Amino acid sequence: MEATLKNRLLCLGMNAPDELKEGRKWGAGPAGGRYVLVHDSVTNVPIFGFAEDSPIHLLERDDKHYVSDGGEETKVDLLDNPRFYDASTSDGVRMWMIALAHGNRCLGSTVYQRCVRWELGDQCQFCGIELSLKHGTTMEVKKPHHLAEVAEAAEGEGFNHITLTTGTANLKDKGSRMLSSATRAVKDNTKMRVHVQIEPVSKEEIKSMHSAGADSIGIHIESLDRKALERVCPGKAGDYDVYFEAWENALDIFGPNQVSSYIILGLGEDRNETLAGIDRMCEAGVIPFVVPLRPLDETPLQDLIPPRPEVMEEFYLHACDSMRDHGVDPAKNLAGCVRCGGCSALMDYYR
Numbered sequence: 506m507e508a509t510l511k512n513r514l515l516c517l518g519m520n521a522p523d524e525l526k527e528g529r530k531w532g533a534g535p536a537g538g539r540y541v542l543v544h545d546s547v548t549n550v551p552i553f554g555f556a557e558d559s560p561i562h563l564l565e566r567d568d569k570h571y572v573s574d575g576g577e578e579t580k581v582d583l584l585d586n587p588r589f590y591d592a593s594t595s596d597g598v599r600m601w602m603i604a605l606a607h608g609n610r611c612l613g614s615t616v617y618q619r620c621v622r623w624e625l626g627d628q629c630q631f632c633g634i635e636l637s638l639k640h641g642t643t644m645e646v647k648k649p650h651h652l653a654e655v656a657e658a659a660e661g662e663g664f665n666h667i668t669l670t671t672g673t674a675n676l677k678d679k680g681s682r683m684l685s686s687a688t689r690a691v692k693d694n695t696k697m698r699v700h701v702q703i704e705p706v707s708k709e710e711i712k713s714m715h716s717a718g719a720d721s722i723g724i725h726i727e728s729l730d731r732k733a734l735e736r737v738c739p740g741k742a743g744d745y746d747v748y749f750e751a752w753e754n755a756l757d758i759f760g761p762n763q764v765s766s767y768i769i770l771g772l773g774e775d776r777n778e779t780l781a782g783i784d785r786m787c788e789a790g791v792i793p794f795v796v797p798l799r800p801l802d803e804t805p806l807q808d809l810i811p812p813r814p815e816v817m818e819e820f821y822l823h824a825c826d827s828m829r830d831h832g833v834d835p836a837k838n839l840a841g842c843v844r845c846g847g848c849s850a851l852m853d854y855y856r
C-alpha cells in the first residue's frame with residue numbers, strides 16, 4: 506500500500522491549497538515539490554504545474570494533514586522548514602542560500618550552480634540548475650566553510666547525510682575538485698555521511714572525492730535509451746559507454762551498493778531497451794535509481810507530464826527483482842538520494 510501511494514503521489518502530484526504550497530521551484534534535480542512523510546517515507550511530492558490537476562488532494566483538518574486519493578484518506582506529515590533556514594553563516598549569508606532540506610534527514614546542495622552545457626547549448630532538457638540562480642534563490646558557488654557551517658547547524662536538527670551535486674564546471678575535472686573540498690569541509694565539521702553526484706570522470710578524480718570522505722556516489726546516465734539520451738541530453742549522449750566504465754571504477758573505490766544512477770522515465774524512452782539497461786546496470790553492481798520525470802517551469806520539457814503510476818510500477822518492480830538477482834542491496838547505500846528516497850518509490854517497493 507505504502508509504495509503504491511508514494512508512486513501515485515510522485516507521478517500525479519497533489520492538489521494543494523495555496524496556503525500549503527511552498528518549496529523550491531527550480532534548481533538541480535527534482536524541484537517543484539513539497540516534502541511530506543507518508544508512513545515515515547520522505548516523499549518530494551510535485552505541487553506545481555501538472556500537479557494542480559491531480560486527482561489526489563491535500564487536506565487540512567484540526568491541524569492534521571491527509572491526502573485523499575479516490576476517496577481514501579491517508580494521514581501524512583508535512584515537513585516544515587528547518588530552523589537553520591532562519592539563520593545566517595558567520596559572515597552573514599542566509600543558510601538556505603547554501604543548502605536546503607531534502608526531507609527531514611538529508612541535506613542537499615548544488616556546490617556549483619552553473620553548467621558548461623548551458624553555455625554550449627547542449628544542456629539536459631529537463632534541467633533547471635541555472636534557473637534558481639536567475640531567480641536569486643541560491644548562490645553560484647557554495648564555499649566549503651559555508652557548507653561546513655550549514656551542515657553543522659542542520660546536524661543539530663537531526664539531518665545525518667547530505668547530497669552534494671554540481672553543474673558540470675568544465676570538461677576536465679567536471680567539478681570534482683569543488684566536490685572534494687566541499688566533502689572535506691562537511692566531514693571535518695560533522696559526522697554526516699556524504700553523497701556526491703557528478704558526470705563520468707577519471708578514476709583519479711573519483712579516488713580524490715572518496716579520499717576527501719565521500720561515502721557514496723551518483724553518476725547519472727539519466728536514460729538507458731540511446732536515442733532518448735541524444736534527444737534529451739545532447740551533451741551527455743556521446744558518453745553512453747563511458748558511464749559503464751566510470752561505474753566500474755567507482756565500485757572499485759567506493760565498494761558495493763555505494764554507486765547509483767538516476768534513470769528518469771518519461772523521456773520517450775523505449776521500454777525494452779530500458780529494462781535491459783537496468784539489468785546491465787545491476788549486473789555491474791550499480792543501483793538504478795528509477796524516478797518519474799519532474800517537468801520544471803521554464804525548461805524545454807515544462808509541458809510534459811510524468812509517466813502514469815502503473816507504468817512506473819513495472820520499472821520499480823523490475824529494478825527490485827534485478828537488484829536481488831544480482832546481489833545489489835540499495836538498503837546498504839550510505840548517503841544521498843538512494844537513502845533519502847524522496848524522489849523515487851524504489852526503496853518502498855524494495856522493502
Ligand code: SF4
Pocket residue numbers: 534535549607608611613668841842843845846847848849
Ligand atoms: S532523492 Fe532526496 S536527496 Fe535526492 S534529490 Fe530527491 S529529495 Fe533530494
